[in-house]
Amino acid sequence: MEKGGKKEMQNEFEKIALKRVRKIRRFYTHLGIYSIGVVVFILKEYCNAPFNFPPIHYINWFLMTCWTFVLVVQGLKLFIREVVLGKDWENRQIDKILESEPKNINKK
Template identity: 35%
Template sequence: MELNFNEEDRYFSAKKKVEKIKGFYGNLASFLGVNIVLLVINLLTSPEYLWFYWPLMWWGLGVVFHGLKVFDVLPVLGKDWEEKKIKELMEKEKNNNKEKWQ
């Protein structure tokens, strides 16, 4: 299904994309800031046991997936997949409603 967008729709779509990118950069900045603080706390309180890399690793994995989604790198997380899934769910709901009233 190909959609025809007018100028207002394209603007709204671009604005939404920019908000998602802005959210990603906010997440990335928080990730860096908090993990630097955790590193400093770890090195000052218990340098013999390094635990700071656990939140760094797991939150980092989340940041990577967030970036992949925002920049449309993974097709399963992209807009095309969302549109197909929405269409599929709408069709399923339509069929369920028909069956209920027959």
């Protein structure tokens, strides 16, 4: 019975790790697309590049400000947890939840 519990816990950790890796991958993909957008914006605004076709035509200061804000918030949500709460905080919270689950199941 102990082996099954450890295996379930390991599966739970693997699911959490996989979810986190996917979030990090999405963030870096978003960052790459944002970088391309910044280059196009700079070329359009400061080098007078002839980008007069949609959707590039609609890149302006307001859009870039909103996009920067969204990217910063996404990065903070993803990485600030480790800086503020420490690397072990998430593992302690997971252990607490996993320890309380058998007690909740037995009550039902």
